[in-house]
Amino acid sequence: MSTAPSAPGQPIASTRPAAVSATGVGKVFASRKGADVTALEAVDLTIAPGEFVSLIGPSGCGKSTLLRLIADLDSPTSGSIEVFGKTARQARIDQAYGIAFQQAGLLPWRTVRSNIELPLELHKVGKADRAARSSELLALVGLSDFADKYPDQLSGGMQQRVAIARSLAESPGLLLMDEPFGALDEMTRERMQTELVRICAETGAAVVFVTHSIPEAVFLSNRVVVMSPRPGRIRDVIAVDLGRAEGRGEGLREADSFFEAVVAVRESLHGEPAGAPAARGVDQR
Numbered sequence: 001m002s003t004a005p006s007a008p009g010q011p012i013a014s015t016r017p018a019a020v021s022a023t024g025v026g027k028v029f030a031s032r033k034g035a036d037v038t039a040l041e042a043v044d045l046t047i048a049p050g051e052f053v054s055l056i057g058p059s060g061c062g063k064s065t066l067l068r069l070i071a072d073l074d075s076p077t078s079g080s081i082e083v084f085g086k087t088a089r090q091a092r093i094d095q096a097y098g099i100a101f102q103q104a105g106l107l108p109w110r111t112v113r114s115n116i117e118l119p120l121e122l123h124k125v126g127k128a129d130r131a132a133r134s135s136e137l138l139a140l141v142g143l144s145d146f147a148d149k150y151p152d153q154l155s156g157g158m159q160q161r162v163a164i165a166r167s168l169a170e171s172p173g174l175l176l177m178d179e180p181f182g183a184l185d186e187m188t189r190e191r192m193q194t195e196l197v198r199i200c201a202e203t204g205a206a207v208v209f210v211t212h213s214i215p216e217a218v219f220l221s222n223r224v225v226v227m228s229p230r231p232g233r234i235r236d237v238i239a240v241d242l243g244r245a246e247g248r249g250e251g252l253r254e255a256d257s258f259f260e261a262v263v264a265v266r267e268s269l270h271g272e273p274a275g276a277p278a279a280r281g282v283d284q285r
């Protein structure tokens, strides 16, 4: 995947509509007591089809709020959001994206297969097509042997893989993920990251990924969006070029390029001036 955005917050060049286009987005939560909370201010961000973008920033800086606005689970107070050239509302109606959050959110009384098939069932996809699609997805996330198990018979990492398979059921061009690996142990988390890179390469989905983990953001992303403390604004957009999915093995986590990108994101988060020596070799736009 190409990773050469043309300007801060701008996507890689493409003639297709952007996966996400946020322009001047602000969000104020009104309070009855008069102490309104400005969660987001003047957020401009364009994400290209197939691009993986992480949002990172201090607690309460508005990462989840931005994701919820893209998903049309809430509305911006100012500015606008488009998903594949449609309003966020229309994109939701058209099922233009899949969602995966920290809790896998599986239905305990349904098998793994029928959890994955749920969105298809809700959209009246026929039984045979559902079965074919869920078999494909089970293979994609490496759970073919667990199709008939129930969620409580799976580990946390396996449950997250089911949730990811479910979010991919309708072949969305965009995945919205809010700390999907936050509850996993470190080893499982790293394995899941490797799998997610592979799945994204195979499906071509763009991803907006909220995380608190700098290494996770760097390992997964084409660009890391660093947000400032509340009111959340985009402080920096750091392009990361760690190569194609096939090359992102475990060794990459010990490579200089990985380390340099981690340092660049860390320094940006801590508010150090762009262009600090440790950020050399990483695009700091």
Ligand SMILES: Nc1ncnc2c1ncn2[C@@H]1O[C@H](COP(=O)(O)OP(=O)(O)OP(=O)(O)O)[C@@H](O)[C@H]1O
Binding pocket: 029, 037, 038, 039, 057, 058, 059, 060, 061, 062, 063, 064, 065, 066, 230
């Ligand atoms: N429904 C709401 N009503 C009022 N305030 C809200 C609401 N949702 C979020 N906020 C406030 O907006 C700000 C941003 O919250 P948000 O959950 O987006 O932050 P975050 O960066 O995702 O935080 P964390 O990293 O801790 O999950 C916070 O101050 C939060 O208290």
